[in-house]
Amino acid sequence: MADTKREIERKYESDESGLPDLTGVAGVATVVDKGVAELDAVYYDTYDERLAASSITLRRRTGGSDAGWHLKFPVSTGVRDEIHAPLSDTVPRTLTGLVRSLVRDGELLPVMRLRSARDVRDLLDADGALLAEVSVDAVRAERIGGKGGTAQWTEIEVELADDGDPGFLDKVDKKLRKAGVRASESPSKLARALAETSPKKRRKQRTTAAAPLDTAGDHVLAYIRTQRDAIIELDPAVRRDLPDSVHSMRVATRRLRSTFRSYGSVLDRAVTDPIGEELKWLAGELGVDRDQEVLTERLTAALDELPRALLAGPVRRRLRTWSHARHGGSRRRLIAVLDGRRYLELLGTLDALATDPPLRAAAADDPEKVIAKAVRKDFKKLSDLAEQAIGLPSGADRDLAMHDARKKAKRTRYAAETAAPVLGKPASELVKSMKSLQSLLGDHQDSVMTRGALRDLAIQAHSAGESAFTYGLLYGREERRAELAEAALPEAWETIKGAMAV
Structure with a gap:
């Protein structure tokens, strides 16, 4: 121990x-x-x-x-x-x-x-x-x-x-x-x-200046190496179940995968796509634990906001039991993943990529031109998805469209993060805009997921002879939160488009 x-x-x-x-x-x-x-x-x-x-x-x-x-x-x-x-x-x-x-x-x-x-x-x-x-x-x-x-x-x-x-x-x-x-x-x-005690005559450690980032490839690879290092450094924290560690590692995997897709003109996707699939697998395994954390925090906060008179039955106890059972199982699974051969091979593949990258011709070109083009391309795809979501009526189709727009907003944000050292303030402003849009769309998606969890809890409570009133009440509140997010999306999107047009 x-x-x-x-x-x-x-x-x-x-x-x-x-x-x-x-x-x-x-x-x-x-x-x-x-x-x-x-x-x-x-x-x-x-x-x-x-x-x-x-x-x-x-x-x-x-x-x-x-x-x-x-x-x-x-x-x-x-x-x-x-x-x-x-x-x-x-x-x-x-x-x-x-x-x-x-x-x-x-x-x-x-x-x-x-x-x-x-x-x-x-x-x-x-x-x-x-x-x-x-x-x-x-x-x-x-x-x-x-x-x-x-x-x-x-x-x-x-x-x-x-x-x-x-x-x-x-x-x-x-x-x-x-x-x-x-x-x-x-x-x-x-x-x-x-x-x-170094064999080389007690030399002092020397600090070497970072290599200049002259080409598009230099900038993209610098971002990739940072995310690779983050995964490796976060591994012990994830195993120790430290706060936010799972989420941070998951974000690093997403940043890598998004960068491979956004900068296909720089890195050969015939090489990076299979690596991206392995990163998607790892993010999925990490997500089992992270999604549970988000749901538990959201439901606990929602219960804290309710007057005691609206807490019908052993609601908090059932939530704790539900959370601990799912969290314990997901933790065991996640540790098994980190101890597995597939994960270690992925780390080795990322090391090899960072050391000997599959560069394409555009990697040697002017970074401002290549990177700006990639960011604009991602933003155009996001624009199409956001407009589609705004045009749909409330329901499952809109839920899915808003979720797709959220994922594309993340990809655009990560592309802009890579671009920030090259493009300066415009890229940094785009990162801020994408964070804001992610927050709005993320709250909507969290509501969709929370309603699913509330249905499960209500069914369990009903089967045990307990009142399902509180779960239904929270479900209605989550529906309202989703409606507010949907109503706010058109104005938020127009503001972002206006800023991009400047």
Whole structure:
């Protein structure tokens, strides 16, 4: 079983003077000496250090109060999510799955050993509550496998107490800097160890300037690589069921698929269409979970708006049971998909596409001309669908037409996102317009889906001898929301057309 905690810390360089006096830090009443702990950590990665390249660390550590396996994911500067698993001889399966999008068919190997003598101080407030843990770590690093050398250094680490105020770290930082202590240049011990034990004479990591985007192909590929990276980076978050992770990964798959279609003059669709079908499959698998989330949130909010007198029967309990049953099944299915061969092969195909793209002749042309033409083409298709939806009477046909227009609005938006670095403000304005149209059409589609869910819930309630009154009431409200969206569409569309004509 693995546990997760949010780690908020700052690292500093240290010299022979050790730790400055911290009794003067605002809010600190007592500094408690906790003694020295001997820590021994072995870090695991692939032979080409894929985890380290993504600022992810995986280690097996003994000594101290939290011996075990630790997997850390970056959240922001100085903030990481640490997932802890008990000690074992091999990497726990609960952790290997979380890095599978990077490791894939590779092998996790011990690459670095860090032994640290950690001299710990606890900073306590007037009530004796822990504010932060401050340590002076004397570190000895040794590459494993004969691929490099050794290094040693001393650093100061300040880790915020669980649920502590991050602003407290600013107070400690001010005290340390006043004492002449400077912030560490390395984000983690492993990053420093890898740099200082490199076979190539302890070279510092170099930052290379991004390649210029000169052609239409350059711009389209930059957008594609960004979405490919998003899928890989979101994989652990989806497995951990973090908020919005499923939706964000689904959006990345849609952006890729839309880009293949919109920029067929740049990338050969004979190659990208099969990849697009696999992305459609993945989006569908992700959608099982995401659609459930949307429906549950919408129905819960609708119930919250009703007076208690209109809640007939165990409505909330039935909604929870319905949601948990469907969510649990979809979660298990989704994890099986992410662990499956088909998904891994799709990631490999996307890597190959980004490395050796099937460029067509237009890829070498002026980006403004090629990309503007693609955006105009998508907008024309959207225009036809929007006009068709507006001209239809309310009912199933209009529902379907509005749904098709919504999908085309997304595609136009994604094409405009690719175009923004080239076309500037006009493309950015089009992105905003498409977001607004998506919101309107999306609310209508959500109403269609919610009414379907309400029918199912009403049938279940009736079969159990419960009142179906509340479900019928909510169904009527959803019908009204759909009517309002349909009524707003003509004016919204005329506004968008007018802006495009300017």
